[in-house]
Amino acid sequence: MDKSDYYGRRVLVNWVDQQQKPDSAIKILPTIAVSTQTVRCYRCNTETPKRLAALPNGEYYCPHCINLGRVSTLDKFYHVPEPNQFTVKEPVLSWHGQLSPLQARAAKQVTSRMKGHQRQLLWAVTGAGKTEMIFLGLAVCLARRERIAIASPRVDVCLELYPRLQAAFASTDMAILHAHQELPYHYAQLTICTTHQLLRFYHAFDNLIIDEVDAFPFAASPALFFASRQAVKKTGGILYLTATPSAGMIKQVRRQQLAVTYLPLRYHGALLPIIHRYLAPRWRRQVKKGALPASLLHRIQLAVANKHRFLLFVPHVDDLAPVARACRRLLAGLKFTTVHANDPHRLTKVQGMRDHQYNFLITTSILERGVTFPEIDVLVLGADDEIFSTAALVQIAGRAGRSAKRPTGHVGFWVSAHRKNVQQAIRQINTMNRKGRRCQSEVSHL
Known part of the structure; x- marks a missing residue:
């Protein structure tokens, strides 16, 4: 593997079969914590009783995130801290559309908070043009050589977003990651992925955007919520996008734990059909x-x-x-x-x-x-x-x-x-x- 494949990721390696020491820049991280009664997976943070996670010879594995490759005590993670090794090509934003006055006002708030790496919510009705409203913030952060991910719980959403973002940021290297893809992973400044793919990243992104944050399976999965927090740098920001935030998110807004930008009109200015x-x-x-x-x-x-x-x-x-x-x-x-x-x-x-x-x-x-x-x-x-x-x-x-x-x-x-x-x-x-x-x-x- 190229060393860049490890940037901001935890790549699973079978430690038993490993014949050669890795590059000195690559950190070797544990995969599973073993305690008296349970084991805890460092990838998905799920705890499992030992009897349900046992392998022969006193080894253990995580049954919860096995669809991403089996994590066991026989393995290690290879990791290189995110170096932000990107070359910015002008113009960063190749989109020439125009926002409505309300969209522009919301985009300005979102951009300011992305620059400050805040946790924020864009609460906008379906069809409000949420994707276009994040373009300005993306452009500003990409110009600063930040690494950014846009994640969604659903493959369909990723497949719809990817060509739109390719057209809007034609000069930016980007990757799409989901379970059905055929192209291999490559290091890119902008990543579009399903929320499950966030489990593979570790302190990678300066800003993470999660679209349809209330959708299944993300909304019902502590492991995916953990993955979203782990994928962001300690100083990074998170932007949640939804038309129907959960009661928990609304409570965070009321407690001022989550900044909010609200837009109750669609991009064309019409009301929602009744x-x-x-x-x-x-x-x-x-x-x-x-x-x-x-x-x-x-x-x-x-x-x-x-x-x-x-x-x-x-x-x-x-x-x-x-x-x-x-x-x-x-x-x-x-x-x-x-x-x-x-x-x-x-x-x-x-x-x-x-x-x-x-x-x-x-x-x-x-x-x-x-x-x-x-x-x-x-x-x-x-x-x-x-x-x-x-x-x-x-x-x-x-x-x-x-x-x-x-x-x-x-x-x-x-x-x-x-x-x-x-x-x-x-x-x-x-x-x-x-x-x-x-x-x-x-x-x-x-």
Whole structure:
């Protein structure tokens, strides 16, 4: 390996098979701490009872992050402290777009805090243009030869961000890291990666940006939260991006432990599309008989008549096939497919929707965030199912109205009963829109 492969990383090496001493600049770090009852992994910080982590001959391994390569007491980590060995080429920012006055104000706050390496939150509604709002901060920090990572819990988001960042920072060397990639790792000033890949880094980044910070699995994983803190230098900053922050983050904001920049309007200045609720008490029984709720079928026919594409969300993978059969019977001539998290062709299908190969996709919540299809409607069958959290429903609703050409879009939720998750999602969007109206009145004064 080239020495630069160790910069700001902990690279797993089998110490037993190692025949040659490494370069003197490479630090050799332990992989696992062994105590009386448990072992603790230095990569993911997870503690495991010894009996569940035992290998032969008194050795131990970590079963929790094994998908990144088995860490055991037979191994060591090779590490070189981050040297920031980058050559800056002008112009750093090759993006020539223009921010709205509200976006520009938010971007200025974010940039100031990135320069100061603060912990901060950009709390902006879905479709507010969060990515474009971080361009200025990225440009300033890249010009200072800082190393930066942009991480997301989802591969789809990384794949969408990467070409946009390549276009915006054409002179900057960047790498993309995720479980399905084919290109080998290389040392780069800007890294786009899944949050799981942060487990491989150690005090590497001067600034770390985590997009969709409330999304699974990051929001529910202490190991990934630990990885995000370990990946940043001790003097580094973290910027969280989301439209639906967790209660814990909101509490940190209130306690002034986390700086916040808030933007309740989308980049085109329009409010969020409101949620329309429809009652469909026995929709699964109808679907099994090859039918759809009459109001849903009518809404789909309206979308088709107006040449609007759409996403049709269902609660569970098991719902996909019967809903697809009903759609084939009732919507002859339309092109569509199903997609879910473990679909081997998921990325190809999503790209097909971007390329207008489909009139619509039938999907689970895997497409609730991180993907943008302009000028679409959003329909959710079984929105009251407990699988959909309030945050998920807000994100799903936010897939509509993301284009300036069509900033409205129809958002329809079909429910068996009026439940809390749907009511709270409606209330949250209405609250955001109230704040958005106040911001609209401020625009003329900026």
